[in-house]
Amino acid sequence: MFFKQFYDQHLSQSSYLIGCQRTGEAIVIDPKRDVRPYIEVAEAEGLRITHAAETHIHADYASGIRDIAEQLHATIYVSGEGDESLGYRNMPEQTIFVYDKDEIYVGNVKLEVLHTPGHTPESISFLLTDIGGGSSVPMGLFSGDFLFVGDVGRPDLLEKAVQISGSTEVGAKQMYQSLEKITSLPDYIQIWPGHGAGSPCGKSLGAVPMSTLGYEKANNWAFQAMDEATFVEELTTNQPAPPHHFAQMKKINQYGNQPFSPYVVYPSQDVSLQTFDVRTRSAYHGGHQKGAINIPFDKNFINQVGWYLDYDQPINIVGDDKTVQDVAYVLQLIGYDLVHGYVAPGDEVVTQHVHSEDITGNEKNVLDVRNDEEWDGGHLQQAVHIPHGKLLEQDIPFEKNEPLYVHCQSGVRSSIAVGILEQKGFTNVINIKEGYKDIRSNI
Known part of the structure; x- marks a missing residue:
């Protein structure tokens, strides 16, 4: 079996490529919008991406599940669980909706679907068994935003980002039940989460890229002995406010988006547009264009800029050419394709x-x-x-x-x-x- 984790530091997001080396088939779990890295690695390993699967409708980045279906004619698997009104729409014809206890085979690799709601009603996890390697017991769990290293997924995004009243408490109770559901799994199974430290999908995610269920039982606060009411109180208290782009991500990932298409940003002559200055704070404060919003291009860029993007309006960027091209690409990962151009810093204002x-x-x-x-x-x-x-x-x-x-x-x-x-x-x-x-x- 081939296994590779892909980690995007701007999204604090993990996705996975799993291949059966006997049959040459491969599956991508929770792909981001730019699917080129998965294709490149698969080809280098002599694999064909024939399947893709998603743990839930993401709220923090644009999914690449439809791109894989359309570009590679792969069979894709998404959750059919949860409230139908909140489920996937406009899916490609080769989509298979899966439910609790369903099984997906990628050559000699088996993925068992577990319905693990809490973060979202439709959330599922995938329990992997390497049959081709001679195993009859599971190796690990692709847990998406259900179970992280050191934390669990927040249950309040539907209420805070999509304004579904009362869904936070419902989600927190479902999370409690989902954790109970997996406690009977072997302690040795690996946990392969959808996010790491820095993601706003939880409040205390660990920086370690993966864990084991036994380690999480011993160290993750969510597994410590407590009744449901105490758990709900702890989980729902002090969750950070989600950036505004989360609502847009939910919409994009539920209904679909334009196919990913990278583009080049050129100098802009229109200086009336909303402008983001991505230089360091010290450079910005030393002299900047009046009204430009300073959000340095670092690993926290997405979590900050997401508060201020209007997905219907183009923007300008202040920064050097390479940085501006990188910014435009990273913004595409959250479904924003309207960087109009880049402009000079200006020295109109010194802070x-x-x-x-x-x-x-x-x-x-x-x-x-x-x-x-x-x-x-x-x-x-x-x-x-x-x-x-x-x-x-x-x-x-x-x-x-x-x-x-x-x-x-x-x-x-x-x-x-x-x-x-x-x-x-x-x-x-x-x-x-x-x-x-x-x-x-x-x-």
């Missing part, structure tokens, strides 16, 4: 800064852009609270020309907020550089 230790507590206008949990844990008395992801859509209740101090926890999100506030007409924005964590505790 004003003040160190956190110099905050006196007497500043009149203070905007706190942290999340609700951070705000509830303590804040400046005079501050107004608007989480950074809501700044574009909400009115900012300050005078446009008065000094406006903005802070987050450590300086990252307030740096993003600077450009948004400029875009909204504020002319005297002052970034509290190190954030709330370094503001003196006696204020």
Whole structure:
């Protein structure tokens, strides 16, 4: 049997290529939108991708399951479980809907379908047995967003991203039952999850790429002895707010998207478009185009830019040519294909800064852009609270020309907020550089 894990650091996402070396057949589990890496590896190994399968309708990246079906004429398998109204639509004719206890054969590799709802109602996992290798017992579980290293999938995305009222508690209870369902599996089976550390699909994912069920039983908080009510409370408390693009991903992956087609970004003459400056914070603050939103192109780029993308509107990017091309590609992985062009940084605005230790507590206008949990844990008395992801859509209740101090926890999100506030007409924005964590505790 051939096995390879693919990990995308921008998506914090794992996908898998499994092949039967006797028959030359292969399957991809949870493919991302660009399927070229799977094809290249399969060809190098003398394999043909004849199947693809997906654990659930993803909310954080654009799926490549339909691309594999259309490009390679592969048979694809998706879940038929859960609420029909939330299920897959517009699937290729070679789609097979699978249910709990169904079996998929890829040559001499067997995948048993387990319905493991909780993260989503239709969520399934695939239990692999290498029959061709002479085994009659399972080797591992492709757990998708059901079970991670150190955590389990969050149950609140349908409610927070798609506005399905009451689905969080239902999902949390289903997650409890799904965990009970797999406890009877052998401790030695490997756990091959859909995400690693940095993914917003859970709140405490581990950075180790895979684990074993026995290790998770011993160390993962979700397996520790607790009743259902306690588990539900723990799972649903303090889940981070999902970026706005999650709702778009659900729609794209449920109904389908345009086939993936990479493109080249050229210099733009239209400087009126929404602009994202992907340079470092220090470069941005040293001089930037007024109203450009600074989101550095690093491993957290997708989780930040997803708050501000309008999928119906083109954008410009500030950055060097290679970085801009990379940004456009990464945005395609979340289904966004409208990078219009790249523009020069400009030097219209140099950001004003003040160190956190110099905050006196007497500043009149203070905007706190942290999340609700951070705000509830303590804040400046005079501050107004608007989480950074809501700044574009909400009115900012300050005078446009008065000094406006903005802070987050450590300086990252307030740096993003600077450009948004400029875009909204504020002319005297002052970034509290190190954030709330370094503001003196006696204020």
